[in-house]
Amino acid sequence: MLSELFFGYFAAVIILLSVLVITRRNPVHSVMWMLLFFFHIAGLYLFLNAEFIAAIQIIVYAGAILVLFLFVLLLLNLREELKVKRFIGTWPAGLFVTAALLVIVLSVVKSFVPGPAGKYSIEFIKQETHTKALGKLLYTDYLFPFEIASIVLLVAIIGAIVLAKRKTRSK
Amino acid sequence: MVPLNWYLMLSAVVFMIGVFGFLTRRNIIIMFMSVELMLNAVNISLVAFSHYLQDMRGQILVIFIITVAAAEAAIGLAIIIALFRNKGTVHVDEMNEMKG
Numbered sequence: 001m002l003s004e005l006f007f008g009y010f011a012a013v014i015i016l017l018s019v020l021v022i023t024r025r026n027p028v029h030s031v032m033w034m035l036l037f038f039f040h041i042a043g044l045y046l047f048l049n050a051e052f053i054a055a056i057q058i059i060v061y062a063g064a065i066l067v068l069f070l071f072v073l074l075l076l077n078l079r080e081e082l083k084v085k086r087f088i089g090t091w092p093a094g095l096f097v098t099a100a101l102l103v104i105v106l107s108v109v110k111s112f113v114p115g116p117a118g119k120y121s122i123e124f125i126k127q128e129t130h131t132k133a134l135g136k137l138l139y140t141d142y143l144f145p146f147e148i149a150s151i152v153l154l155v156a157i158i159g160a161i162v163l164a165k166r167k168t169r170s171k
Numbered sequence: 172m173v174p175l176n177w178y179l180m181l182s183a184v185v186f187m188i189g190v191f192g193f194l195t196r197r198n199i200i201i202m203f204m205s206v207e208l209m210l211n212a213v214n215i216s217l218v219a220f221s222h223y224l225q226d227m228r229g230q231i232l233v234i235f236i237i238t239v240a241a242a243e244a245a246i247g248l249a250i251i252i253a254l255f256r257n258k259g260t261v262h263v264d265e266m267n268e269m270k271g
Contacts (some may be wrong), residue, residue: 022192118226156242
């Protein structure tokens with residue numbers, strides 16, 4: 001009963017916040033609602049016994065990505081953005097497409113059959129601790145994807161510098 | 172015990188809100204945030220699967236998704252800054268150089 005209540009609170013607030021994020025006129029307000037949204041997602045992860053994921057959700061998403069968004073917003077001039085209409089003229093078409101997609105996905109969800117359970121039961125994770133279990137798997141079986149992720153981040157660093165750099169005149 | 176289907180439904184609803192925002196907003200920053208909403212919706216369902224199937228692989232995938240989201244945000248925001256420097260706006264309807 002209590003767990004359903006908790007889930008209901010988190011689900012309701014997450015849906016409300018995501019609607020608020022996409023409907024605000026001022027992008028700064030959207031970023032602020034997004035911050036609250038990320039914290040609630042992290043709460044949901046804690047609820048699913050994924051402490052490490054909850055921690056990196058807050059550290060990376062709320063701490064790094066949102067701050068980046070906020071910096072860029074403050075670099076841009078948003079004066080005339082506040083005057084134009086929020087949605088495009090044909091937004092009911094978008095709503096229709098989205099609602100149709102939602103109906104399709106929800107009708108598929110009902111017929112989901114779970115596969116066989118793996119070895120990472122709650123007792124196993126409790127004994128091993130979540131971060132250790134995750135780290136062992138990440139640095140053994142998933143070492144190659146991990147290295148690729150580091151290359152992706154390197155590309156992001158170089159790409160961001162190259163793209164945002166002001167063009168020099170002597171070219 | 173909350174059933175797995177509830178998480179999947181929540182994830183689907185958040186994903187569709189993100190799709191709606193991406194389709195109907197024309198401010199490029201909000202469109203970007205809609206993409207982040209969609210990525211978070213997928214993360215919810217992956218962590219829920221990982222918990223209910225008692226398998227860690229879903230959470231490994233979430234870590235990689237967060238990595239790629241960070242890279243995507245850095246590159247995308249750099250592109251937005253470059254666009255804003257050239258065009259003076261973040262409204263995507265004004266950007267029609269690629270039309271040919």
